[in-house]
Amino acid sequence: MRLIRLIALAAPLAMLLPLSAQAAWPAGVKAKYMQDCTIAASKSVNPSEAQKHCACGADVLEKKFTTQEISQLMDPNNPPTQALGQRALQEISVCKTQK
Numbered sequence: 874m875r876l877i878r879l880i881a882l883a884a885p886l887a888m889l890l891p892l893s894a895q896a897a898w899p900a901g902v903k904a905k906y907m908q909d910c911t912i913a914a915s916k917s918v919n920p921s922e923a924q925k926h927c928a929c930g931a932d933v934l935e936k937k938f939t940t941q942e943i944s945q946l947m948d949p950n951n952p953p954t955q956a957l958g959q960r961a962l963q964e965i966s967v968c969k970t971q972k
Contacts, residue, residue, distance in 0.1 A: 929968035
């Protein structure tokens with residue numbers, strides 16, 4: 874009987890684990906990313922499309938990178954390693970193909 878109660882308690886918690894795996898953007902960094910990205914993207918596409926593309930990129934970074942990696946990518950005083958930068962570009966490239 875005790876085992877059934879334990880399983881009943883653990884099952885909902887196990888379902889929440891994937892949600893906790895996503896990284897959190899450091900305070901203010903996502904807004905700065907969106908601002909910089911939208912300005913840069915608006916030079917080649919209309920502002921609405923730029924906003925969509927940048928939001929997609931922000932979502933990808935949040936899902937595929939740790940908070941530490943996001944901080945490293947966005948730190949203007951300490952550029953990311955080439956490997957991390959390349960990985961970010963590769964992951965965000967999925968946003969180009971989405972409509």
